Amino acid sequence: MGRRGGDKIFQIKKQNKKELKRKKENRKIRAKIIIACEDSVSAPAYFQMIIDKLKKEKNISPYSIVIVPHDGKTHPTGILDNLKSFKENGLSYKDFDERWIVIDRDINYKGGGHTAEDFNNAFIKAKQSKVKIAYANDSFELWYLLHFEYRTTAIMRDEIIKKVIYYLKNSDENTFRFLNEDNFKTAKYNQQIFKILEDLQLTAIQNATRLLEIYNSHNPEKDNPSTNIYELIEMLNSLEGEK
Numbered sequence: 514m515g516r517r518g519g520d521k522i523f524q525i526k527k528q529n530k531k532e533l534k535r536k537k538e539n540r541k542i543r544a545k546i547i548i549a550c551e552d553s554v555s556a557p558a559y560f561q562m563i564i565d566k567l568k569k570e571k572n573i574s575p576y577s578i579v580i581v582p583h584d585g586k587t588h589p590t591g592i593l594d595n596l597k598s599f600k601e602n603g604l605s606y607k608d609f610d611e612r613w614i615v616i617d618r619d620i621n622y623k624g625g626g627h628t629a630e631d632f633n634n635a636f637i638k639a640k641q642s643k644v645k646i647a648y649a650n651d652s653f654e655l656w657y658l659l660h661f662e663y664r665t666t667a668i669m670r671d672e673i674i675k676k677v678i679y680y681l682k683n684s685d686e687n688t689f690r691f692l693n694e695d696n697f698k699t700a701k702y703n704q705q706i707f708k709i710l711e712d713l714q715l716t717a718i719q720n721a722t723r724l725l726e727i728y729n730s731h732n733p734e735k736d737n738p739s740t741n742i743y744e745l746i747e748m749l750n751s752l753e754g755e756k
Contacts, residue, residue, distance in 0.1 A: 545752065547609040548745070549581040549596035551589065551616045556653045558703040559710075560615075563749050573752060576602060579609070588627050589616040589635030597642060606644075613745055614639060618650035618734060619670065632734050648733050649740040656742045657706070659720040660713040665727060667737040684709050718743040 550556040557580050564580070567573045584595050592614045599606045606612055616635060619626045639646050649655045652670040654677055661680040668676075674697055681689045688705050696702065710717070721743045728736050 545609060546578045546611040546613065546748065547581065547596065547599065547606055548579070548613045548615060549592050549599075550583065551587055551592045551614075551619075552653050552698075553583040553587075554698040554700070555703070556615050557583065558700070559707060560745075560749075562704065562707045563746070567749060567752055571752060576604065577752070578749070579604075589614070589632050590638060592616055593635055593639055593642070593644060596644060611748060612642070612644040613647055614644060615647045615653065615742070615745070616649075617652045617670075618648065618737065619652055620737075629734050636733070645745075646733075647740075647742045647745040649742055650733060650735075650737045653742070655738050655740050656717060656721070657710060659724070659740070660710050660717040663720045663723060664738055665724065681706065681709060714746065718746065 548560055550560070561580055564573075564578045567578070568575070579599070579601070581596055581599050586592060586595055596606050596612060596614055614635070616632070617627070618632055636646060651668065652673055654670065654673045655668070657677045658664065658668075658673050658680075661677070671694070674694055678689070678692055678694070678697060681692060685705075689702070692702055721740050725731060725739055725741065728739065731739070733739065733741075
């Protein structure tokens with residue numbers, strides 16, 4: 514074989530190596546966002562429905578966004594540990610461009626909740642691990658409430674859920690006729706709640722950002738009510754389909 518034929522084979526092999534490298538890099542890029550939630554029902558179901566919609570409408574790949582399976586831990590630093598222990602399909606949490614935990618302040622109340630120390634330690638340790646935090650003070654359901662009203666006075670988890678139920682029943686009396694505090698977090702109602710909230714998402718983002726602006730020196734552990742969950746929502750909404 515002449516020199517010209519040998520050069521051609523060399524170029525083909527070189528191109529094949531470049532193509533293989535490009536495919537490997539693309540597989541790495543697929544791992545975009547990983548999320549671990551404190552709540553075992555409401556928060557994961559809410560984010561999963563956003564993700565399912567993104568996959569359908571924007572052609573996001575199956576491993577672009579991952580919600581870490583709940584492992585029973587409910588305290589903020591435990592949720593961070595759960596995220597960091599993730600290993601699946603050859604990926605660890607470090608392989609993701611964006612790493613998030615979703616936690617509540619959930620002040621000690623009626624024998625439950627978290628300590629201020631654990632909540633604050635989650636922020637310190639997350640920063641060290643380059644993990645971002647989407648939090649709510651007092652609970653994740655505050656994000657739901659902000660879809661319906663702008664509120665600046667302190668409110669606890671039980672009252673938040675009661676108010677959300679009130680608004681949901683006013684929005685769709687037939688669907689939420691039997692909704693109460695006992696079945697609020699069941700799978701039966703998750704999809705219906707999401708459908709109502711979806712149309713009011715912009716209102717919730719506006720209310721949440723406006724709420725944070727009232728605090729001169731914002732302290733997530735002390736400032737009730739407050740939440741930055743909208744930052745994670747906006748991150749998800751900004752994703753584009755993969756080419």
